[in-house]
Amino acid sequence: MSAVIAAAGLSKWYGNVLGLNDVTLEIEEGITGLLGPNGAGKSTFMKLITGQLKPNIGAVTVRGRRVWNNPGLFPAIGFCPEHDVFYEDMTGREFVSGLLRFYGYSKAEIRERTARALDLVELTADQDRLIRGYSRGMRQRVKFAQAVAHDPEIVILDEPLSGLDPLGKRKLIRLIKDFKSQGRTVLVSSHVLPEIEALTTRIVLIHQGKILAQGDISAIRKLIESHPHQISVRSSDPRGLAARFVGDPSIEKMTFEADGRTLVVETHDRDAFFGRLTGVVLQAGLAVDEISSPDDNLQAVFEYLVGK
């Protein structure tokens, strides 16, 4: 299969800060997940392949054509930026139709495409409200609508699921998967592994401007599982809770945070821990305020891959 997007020896720096370092990568049809912590270079890469930035070294092409200052390429590309920014004084309908003006469509076609895109993201009922009055989820959806309203062959989505509630995420994931089934190319970035996992099995791991690994997500999963997961449990009696887990084979290490209410557990077997935790909490009648797994251990994998 030929590459839709190709980067060869691509580097980009901002003054003394390296944004992207010697990236060579080919992205094929279907969904590809670009996974990396904040500041890894995901957005820089996406801006380079959408012609918003010019490479310092190397080249980036879409369908074999250079991107920088090549507007002829853009009917084929839809871009959904990461930032929660809009022309706030526009309504959702004005925003989508306003940006559709640039594709040479007739007024009737702009109207029809706008209606279709807003319907796709379930914003028809709110299309005449000002964007400044939209909820975070609605803003994410209208941002997605403007990216796909012109039926692009390639869709670039920078953190499209951030800020969405679980239901909103599920809907958007379904929409993105629909694009794949229509034979399009979708590149999605995220710093949350389960989000990418829900979308695709093909991922590219990026860290400190470098591509660390690419391929099937299952290999990455195995790497993650070989490292202990950190789980924080805030409860009324963290010491009592810890006492009940002493000797548990799934636990590697337990520590307490300075607030005196949070127990931090490191485990290789997250499922076993959660299974046991439910029983212990119920049995002891403990009040649990919060359970969190801050980075899903992605950081540990990156540190492992860069040899820290």
Place this chain on the structure above:
Amino acid sequence: MTAVAAARQVFGLFANLGRKTGKTRVFAFLGLIPVALGVVARAVLHGRTGLMADVSTEILMVFFLQFYIVILSLFYGTSVSAEEIENRTLSYLITRPIPKGAIVLGKTAAYAALMFAMVGISLGVSYFIINAGRLGEGAIYVTFLRYLGVLALGILAYTAFFTFLGVFLKRAIIVGLIFGFGWENVIQYFPGSTQRFSVVHYLKSLLPFHPAPSGLASGGRGVALLLFRLEPTKPGLAILALVLITAAFLALAAWLFRIKEYLYEE
């Protein structure tokens, strides 16, 4: 899509959007100042016409020429690119199948049209309030159109320059303020060819003739000092100079916007 067609689409988008912004409301409110001035002048004139009405009109023109169009052009011109970068909305525009230069040209044209509407309405209302007693005289309509034309040329020239500044510099407002209210106010009174390095020199060259300051004592037209020009350029040349200033700075702005990459501040 051709550059002209693209610029037209950008114009449509931003003419519509520009109307609704808070900035437009503030500047439109500022346009009420000359209207209030007109009402006051009218009350003071008690229906008298002639010299006093002329003087009041000149005061109006000082406001429009040396303050209102400069401040409008400064804020709208520099915002053509700066607001897209500050608000991080530039990504929505530069990932479309249109030449980048068309974004600058279309948006500048939209903002210039918006400014012209604000200035035109404000000048029209205030001018005809002051000259309400002379509505039957054809000359006041000719003068009005002349003033309107001068202000339109001023808006275009200043906006083109400030658009270029906005594309070129990160903090263009400061430089623009120094240019608009420092350089322009001083250089125009320099003798010889130095005065020709100000936009306002060419604008004043197109205004109806006023006596030199020496006429202050006899004519009592103290305001003439503010609209006074040392050595006016011939009207044809002044128009040509203003058109060239506009075209040159717009072309520079469009070219620079095309080759420059913009980074959002994190």
